[in-house]
Amino acid sequence: MTDPQTIHEYATRAAEAARVFATWTGVQRRDLLHCCADTLAAAEDRIVAVAAAETGLTVARLAGELARTTGQLRLLGDFVAAGRHRENLVSPGAAPNGTDVVAVPVPMGPVAVFAASNFPLAFGVVGGDTASALAAGCPVVVKAHPAQPRTSRLLAELLAAPLDVAPPGTFALVEGGPEVSLALVTSPPIRAVGFTGSLRGGRALMDAAAGRPDPIPVYAEMGSLNPVLVLPAAADHGQWAAALAAAVTASVGQLCTKPGLVLVPANPAGTALAAALAAAVVAAPTHPMLTGDMAADHAGWLDRAADLPGVTVTSAPPPDAAGPEHARMPRPFVVEVTPDELSGELLEEHFGPAVVVCPAPVEAYPRLVAGLAGSLTATLIVDDNDPSDRDLAVALLPALAERAGRIVVNGVPTGVAVCDAMHHGGPWPATSAPWSTSVGTAAVRRFLRPVALQGVPADLAATVFPS
Amino acid sequence: MTDPQTIHEYATRAAEAARVFATWTGVQRRDLLHCCADTLAAAEDRIVAVAAAETGLTVARLAGELARTTGQLRLLGDFVAAGRHRENLVSPGAAPNGTDVVAVPVPMGPVAVFAASNFPLAFGVVGGDTASALAAGCPVVVKAHPAQPRTSRLLAELLAAPLDVAPPGTFALVEGGPEVSLALVTSPPIRAVGFTGSLRGGRALMDAAAGRPDPIPVYAEMGSLNPVLVLPAAADHGQWAAALAAAVTASVGQLCTKPGLVLVPANPAGTALAAALAAAVVAAPTHPMLTGDMAADHAGWLDRAADLPGVTVTSAPPPDAAGPEHARMPRPFVVEVTPDELSGELLEEHFGPAVVVCPAPVEAYPRLVAGLAGSLTATLIVDDNDPSDRDLAVALLPALAERAGRIVVNGVPTGVAVCDAMHHGGPWPATSAPWSTSVGTAAVRRFLRPVALQGVPADLAATVFPS
Numbered sequence: 022m023t024d025p026q027t028i029h030e031y032a033t034r035a036a037e038a039a040r041v042f043a044t045w046t047g048v049q050r051r052d053l054l055h056c057c058a059d060t061l062a063a064a065e066d067r068i069v070a071v072a073a074a075e076t077g078l079t080v081a082r083l084a085g086e087l088a089r090t091t092g093q094l095r096l097l098g099d100f101v102a103a104g105r106h107r108e109n110l111v112s113p114g115a116a117p118n119g120t121d122v123v124a125v126p127v128p129m130g131p132v133a134v135f136a137a138s139n140f141p142l143a144f145g146v147v148g149g150d151t152a153s154a155l156a157a158g159c160p161v162v163v164k165a166h167p168a169q170p171r172t173s174r175l176l177a178e179l180l181a182a183p184l185d186v187a188p189p190g191t192f193a194l195v196e197g198g199p200e201v202s203l204a205l206v207t208s209p210p211i212r213a214v215g216f217t218g219s220l221r222g223g224r225a226l227m228d229a230a231a232g233r234p235d236p237i238p239v240y241a242e243m244g245s246l247n248p249v250l251v252l253p254a255a256a257d258h259g260q261w262a263a264a265l266a267a268a269v270t271a272s273v274g275q276l277c278t279k280p281g282l283v284l285v286p287a288n289p290a291g292t293a294l295a296a297a298l299a300a301a302v303v304a305a306p307t308h309p310m311l312t313g314d315m316a317a318d319h320a321g322w323l324d325r326a327a328d329l330p331g332v333t334v335t336s337a338p339p340p341d342a343a344g345p346e347h348a349r350m351p352r353p354f355v356v357e358v359t360p361d362e363l364s365g366e367l368l369e370e371h372f373g374p375a376v377v378v379c380p381a382p383v384e385a386y387p388r389l390v391a392g393l394a395g396s397l398t399a400t401l402i403v404d405d406n407d408p409s410d411r412d413l414a415v416a417l418l419p420a421l422a423e424r425a426g427r428i429v430v431n432g433v434p435t436g437v438a439v440c441d442a443m444h445h446g447g448p449w450p451a452t453s454a455p456w457s458t459s460v461g462t463a464a465v466r467r468f469l470r471p472v473a474l475q476g477v478p479a480d481l482a483a484t485v486f487p488s
Numbered sequence: 489m490t491d492p493q494t495i496h497e498y499a500t501r502a503a504e505a506a507r508v509f510a511t512w513t514g515v516q517r518r519d520l521l522h523c524c525a526d527t528l529a530a531a532e533d534r535i536v537a538v539a540a541a542e543t544g545l546t547v548a549r550l551a552g553e554l555a556r557t558t559g560q561l562r563l564l565g566d567f568v569a570a571g572r573h574r575e576n577l578v579s580p581g582a583a584p585n586g587t588d589v590v591a592v593p594v595p596m597g598p599v600a601v602f603a604a605s606n607f608p609l610a611f612g613v614v615g616g617d618t619a620s621a622l623a624a625g626c627p628v629v630v631k632a633h634p635a636q637p638r639t640s641r642l643l644a645e646l647l648a649a650p651l652d653v654a655p656p657g658t659f660a661l662v663e664g665g666p667e668v669s670l671a672l673v674t675s676p677p678i679r680a681v682g683f684t685g686s687l688r689g690g691r692a693l694m695d696a697a698a699g700r701p702d703p704i705p706v707y708a709e710m711g712s713l714n715p716v717l718v719l720p721a722a723a724d725h726g727q728w729a730a731a732l733a734a735a736v737t738a739s740v741g742q743l744c745t746k747p748g749l750v751l752v753p754a755n756p757a758g759t760a761l762a763a764a765l766a767a768a769v770v771a772a773p774t775h776p777m778l779t780g781d782m783a784a785d786h787a788g789w790l791d792r793a794a795d796l797p798g799v800t801v802t803s804a805p806p807p808d809a810a811g812p813e814h815a816r817m818p819r820p821f822v823v824e825v826t827p828d829e830l831s832g833e834l835l836e837e838h839f840g841p842a843v844v845v846c847p848a849p850v851e852a853y854p855r856l857v858a859g860l861a862g863s864l865t866a867t868l869i870v871d872d873n874d875p876s877d878r879d880l881a882v883a884l885l886p887a888l889a890e891r892a893g894r895i896v897v898n899g900v901p902t903g904v905a906v907c908d909a910m911h912h913g914g915p916w917p918a919t920s921a922p923w924s925t926s927v928g929t930a931a932v933r934r935f936l937r938p939v940a941l942q943g944v945p946a947d948l949a950a951t952v953f954p955s
Contacts, residue, residue, distance in 0.1 A: 040886060110930075112907035118899045124909040124930075127889050129922065231698035235916040238923075405945060418944075418952040419507060422594055427940040430948070432585045440579035442591040444940035449702040455596065456705075456937040463577075463591075463938070470923040471930070473894040473911035477885075478872060481897070485885040 022197035028162070028204045034190030035131035035160035036210035041188035042158050043128050046487045047101035050156055054098030056183035057147065057155075058091035064179050072141050072172045077309030077349055082272055086142045093149055093439050093460075097156035100462040104488055106157070106469060120476035125486045126469040128158035129238075130212030133205045135226070136173060137217035138166040138311045139275045139372070146173045146194060147180060149439075149459055150215030150240075157468035159213070160191040164205060167198060168312045203229050206239075213238050213468055217277070217459060220244040220370075220450050227453050240467050241453040242445065244370035245397040246281040247434050250390070250417060253383055254407035255431075256290040259297060261402050265376075266301030268433035273307050273351050274374040275315070277445075278398050278434040281370055282363075284389060287380040295378045299355040303337040305374060309349035316349040319373030322366075323354050326375075331362025360385050368393060383413060390420045395448030395455070398434035399425035424448060426455070489664035495629070495671045501657030502598035502627035503677035508655035510595050510625050513954045514568035517623055521565030523650040524614065525558035531646050539608050539639045544776030544816060549739055550609065557609045560616055560906050560927075564623035567929040571955055573624070573936060587943035592953045593936040595625035596705075597679030600672045602693070603640060604684035605633040605778045606742045606839070613640045613661060614647060616906075616926055617682030617707075624935035626680070627658040631672060634665060635779045670696050673706075680705050680935055684744070684926060687711040687837075687917050694920050707934050708920040709912065711837035712864040713748040714901050715857070717884060720850055721874035722898075723757035726764060728869050732843075733768030735900035740774050740818050741841040742782070744912075745865050745901040748837055749830075751856060754847040762845045766822040770804040772841060776816035783816040786840030789833075790821050793842075798829030827852050835860060850880060857887045862915030862922070865901035866892035891915060893922070 023031075045053075061068065069083045076083075100106060110124040132154040137144035144150065146163045154161045165173030177194040184192050195201055202222075206214055206229045214230055214237065216223050223241030230239045249265060268280050283298065285291035310316040327334045336354035340347065353374035358367055360381040367377050381389060399421040404410045414430075421428055426447030437445055443461030446452045452459075457467050474482050490498075512520075528535065536550045543550075567573060577591040599621040604611035611617065613630045621628045632640030644661040651659050662668055669689075673681055673696045681697055681704065683690050690708035697706045716732060735747050750765065752758035777783040794801045803821035807814065820841035825834055827848040834844050848856060866888035871877045881897075888895055893914030904912055910928030913919045919926075924934050941949050 040890075043886065110909040112905065112909040115905040115907035115909065116896075116899060117903035117905065120899060122905055122907055122909040124911055130890070227698065227703060231694065231703075236694060236698075236920065237916075238921065411948070414948060415951055418948070419510065422939050422952070423507075423597070425939065426937070427942060428944055429583075430941075430943040430945065432583060432587060432943045436584035438579065438582040438584065438589055438942075440582035440589055442577040442579040442582065442589040442940055444591055444938040446937070448937075449704075453703065454705065456933075458938070466923075470893070470913070470915075471911040471925070472889050472892065473909055474897075475894060475905075476897040476899045477895055478897065481878070481881060481885070484882055485889070 023195035023201055025204050028195055028201065029208055031162045031193035031195065032131055032208040032210040035162055035193065038160040038188035038190035039128065039130045042160055042191055044487060045158060047104055050158060051098035051102035053183065053187055054094045054152065054155060057180055058094040060179050060183045061087065061147065062091045068142065068175060071175050075169050075172050076141050076311055078272060079308060083142065086140060089439060090142045090148060093143070094152045096439060097152050097462060097465055100465060101156045105462065106465050107488060116475045118476065123474045123482065124471045125474060127472050127486070129468050129470055130159060131210050132159045132161050132468055133211045133214045134161050134163040135202065135216040135218060136163060136166045138168050139277065141169050141172050144217045145169070146176045149464060153464035154215065154468045156465045159468045162193045162195060162205060164202060165194060165196045170196060199225065202226060206230050207233055211237065214240065215459065216241040218243065223453060239453050240457050240459065242277065242459045243450050243452060245277055245447065245451045246368060246370055246393065247278055247396050247398045248393055249280045249283045249400040249402065250386060251283065251285045251291065251294060251402040252404065252410040252413050253286040253288065254404035254410040255402045256286050256294050259294065262294050262297035263301055264433050266298055266305060268435040269302050269376045270305035270353060270374040271435055273310055275311060275372050276435050278437060280376060280400065280434060282368065282377045282379065284386060285378060285380050287382050291380050295357060295380055298378060299335045302355050302374065302376060303335055303353050305353050307340065307351055307353060307374060310351050310373065313348055315372055316351055319351045319371070319375065322371045322373065322375065323352060325366065326356045329362065329367065331359040333357045360389060363389060364392065386417060387420065390417060393424050395451045396425045397445060397447045397451045398427045398429055400429040400434050402431060426451060490662035490668055492671050495662055495668065496675055498629045498660035498662065499598055499675040499677040502629055502660065505627040505655035505657035506595065506597045509627055509658055511954060512625060514571055517625060518565035518569035520650065520654055521561045521619065521622060524647055525561040527646050527650050528554065528614065529558045535609065535642060538642050542636050542639050543608050543778050545739060546775060553607060553609045556906060557615060560610070561619045563906060564619050564929060564932055567932060568623045572929065573932050574955060583942045585943065590941045590949065591938045592941060594939050594953070596935050596937055597626060598677050599626045599628050599935055600678045600681045601628050601630040602669065602683040602685060603630060603633045605635050606744065608636050608639050611684045612636070613643045616931060620931035621682065621935045623932045626935045629660045629662060629672060631669060632661060632663045637663060666692065669693060673697050674700055678704065681707065682926065683708040685710065690920060706920050707924050707926065709744065709926045710917050710919065712744055712914065712918045713835060713837055713860065714745050714863050714865045715860055716747045716750045716867040716869065717853060718750065718752045718758065718761060718869040719871065719877040719880050720753040720755060720757070721871035721877040722869045723753050723761050726761065729761050729764030730768055731900050733765055733772060735902040736769050736843045737772035737820055737841040738902055740777055742778060742839050743902050745904060747843055747867065747901060749835065749844045749846065751853060752845060752847050754849050758847050762824060762847055765845060766802045769822050769841065769843060770802055770820050772820050774807065774818055774820060774841060777818050777840065780815055782839055783818055786818045786838065786842065789838045789840065789842065790819060792833065793823045796829065796834065798826040800824045827856060830856060831859070853884060854887060857884060860891050862918045863892045864912060864914045864918045865894045865896055867896040867899070867901050869898060893918060
């Protein structure tokens with residue numbers, strides 16, 4: 022565990038580093054991020070082996086995740102090198118004395134990053150939050166996820182070489198539990214927080230940040246139900262059962278965008294889709310969950326769900342794996358519930374290979390959507406060529422957009438594309454800041470603030486605020 | 489006072505209005521805002537007369553402020569009609585299944601706006617926050633400033649006609665004290681808050697919003713010292729004394745960007761500048777302050793400042809005005825303090841025609857700047873042609889940018905231009921959200937959040953998310 026004095030020293034050094042790092046050009050920051058990516062890519066076998074042993078995730082998944090990790094370091098570096106984070110807004114002669122007003126983005130200062138357990142690489146200590154903070158010109162003090170000390174330390178050790186050229190204090194790793202988290206968020210030099218994790222954890226950080234003498238922004242990506250609505254004409258197309266089951270069970274249901282609720286029409290096609298989805302989910306291959314606590318939560322949810330009114334549970338038999346991993350091996354299951362009983366815990370995020378399916382008359386869809394909280398995503402499976410499906414889509418989309426940061430039509434919400442237009446965010450409780458995204462190039466903006474330069478001679482501005 | 493039940497009804501109706509208002513195009517919203525502006529412009533004489541009687545501000549100032557108010561309604565309307573709030577970000581084929589990802593901005597939902605007393609029109613009930621929320625497509629429930637009930641009601645009454653075409657519930661006025669403020673901010677349908685006022689008031693709203701079951705963003709513009717640094721070669725140019733005195737005493741020092749601290753070089757030119765500034769401030773014409781409380785605060789600050797160590801106070805004689813306005817008439821004053829004693833209350837915002845002047849060796853400037861909290865603005869008076877001044881500017885600008893949302897060179901911070909590049913914000917305690925601005929077209933973005941559309945057919949997207 023990192024002691025409070027060390028946390029304070031890291032944050033103080035980060036503030037000193039911030040002043041130098043802020044003078045770096047976008048090209049310099051790109052070169053740094055590319056160098057970090059190259060270093061991680063060269064150590065792929067070692068990283069994947071350590072992470073696989075620690076997390077239970079498959080080698081294939083972790084290799085793909087490392088590629089995403091290095092890809093986003095490079096993408097965000099390219100973004101700032103091209104000056105795409107600069108709006109370059111000029112209002113010629115707008116000041117009262119006739120001088121120009123020019124908006125330039127400046128880094129917010131030291132950022133506290135909390136590594137997520139479910140993406141040990143892409144949202145780990147050198148993941149999206151760290152990459153976007155560094156791209157913005159902000160030093161980071163990152164807290165390892167307590168379940169992944171070896172992976173976190175390895176990544177931090179590997180970064181030492183490429184970060185050697187950065188101002189001392191630009192990157193530091195801390196370890197510990199909630200007390201370390203709170204010490205980091207309340208450390209005076211910290212200017213912003215990036216977090217991916219549970220609603221409870223994110224809320225604790227938000228409360229701590231809001232209680233500072235000088236409150237700071239918290240960008241927390243938390244719980245998300247990710248509802249999927251299957252419309253009647255589309256329900257006839259059986260292929261969605263397999264696609265949805267794959268999304269539910271990928272990484273044994275430990276993705277933030279895992280579909281947690283599927284509404285199917287209460288008709289023969291919907292019934293068939295629900296049956297095929299349930300069969301595919303319970304037949305899906307499994308592997309150990311990230312932690313014993315998560316596996317226990319999943320098993321507890323299975324026990325509780327079976328006792329809920331209006332609910333039928335279809336589950337896989339208990340795993341016959343032996344040894345220490347047995348306790349982390351989840352049983353996939355599907356909860357089927359009547360529309361009238363769809364409430365409470367059935368509408369909350371649960372990690373693990375499980376999904377709630379609700380067959381309902383389509384007339385009830387709007388009422389059911391109105392009962393949903395904010396999510397990262399909302400998905401509509403619709404037959405484009407069917408006028409009735411299309412009318413339903415037009416009627417439902419505004420309510421879904423009110424409750425989600427991303428709308429998927431005829432696809433699955435898992436597999437978040439790292440691109441310019443991605444919005445990985447959404448209304449509470451999906452995130453703490455619904456305007457912000459933690460994936461894609463727009464994630465860099467979270468750690469920048471504009472400064473308006475009024476009457477500042479261009480050569481002076483260029484010297485002090487390099488592009 | 490508006491009772492809690494009515495506040496809840498207004499917020500609920502605003503949420504219903506939000507669903508309809510979100511379907512309006514930018515052109516429709518522009519037409520609405522222009523129509524509001526036309527209505528206010530046509531009632532100029534009445535508005536100015538009522539506001540002048542209630543606030544003590546001059547007719548000339550209020551006429552100018554009404555022009556700014558109508559101007560920003562039109563400007564923000566034009567901004568959204570031109571689609572400039574839409575980033576139109578498209579990532580072709582970026583989704584895992586090869587479909588496009590397109591980011592569209594959607595309105596956040598009902599916004600609670602708190603009218604400021606110091607800009608009864610431009611930041612009143614139809615001021616910048618209301619205009620930017622409406623431009624974004626968000627209904628508003630606005631709380632009148634308790635000191636300005638007549639002005640607030642008149643503005644709301646005038647808006648009734650142009651707002652008649654908007655969805656019912658798009659605009660509502662509430663009145664009352666802190667308990668009404670808290671009821672409004674904690675009302676479930678409210679999705680965001682816009683506030684301009686005191687640090688104490690803003691913090692109370694932030695705490696209430698952060699304590700909700702579903703925390704919501706608060707955009708609060710609060711206290712700002714607005715430091716001015718005069719560099720040695722520029723101190724020779726005597727014209728700055730008059731310009732700075734005018735900025736200190738404009739609207740009897742009740743502007744958020746009033747210079748509250750002026751550092752002058754401890755040399756003959758600096759001494760002469762300080763003397764000329766003091767003479768001009770105490771000789772400036774005055775008029776009643778906005779409220780009796782503000783006038784009492786100003787008088788109390790004069791009394792306390794005179795007792796501080798290292799301080800010399802130059803003040804105007806007590807006003808000889810008689811009648812009820814006498815108690816609101818401020819005495820302009822200037823506090824001169826040694827660098828070693830520049831701390832505590834001398835570094836806090838005080839409304840009223842007063843300024844702290846600190847003659848200091850330029851070598852001490854960086855240390856003095858390091859002791860400053862966040863401000864809306866920081867100003868540098870510099871002789872561009874003097875190499876030594878220029879070197880000092882290069883050395884000081886990064887530390888000023890760390891502490892301010894706008895840097896002014898060779899100008900005064902008052903007179904905030906309403907334009908694209910304006911940033912009227914800044915680090916704590918200047919605002920609650922340093923990335924946000926309450927003035928200029930970027931103010932609209934505070935009330936929008938992106939939604940990523942993945943695989944949504946273009947015709948469906950155009951139907952549901954009009955441009």
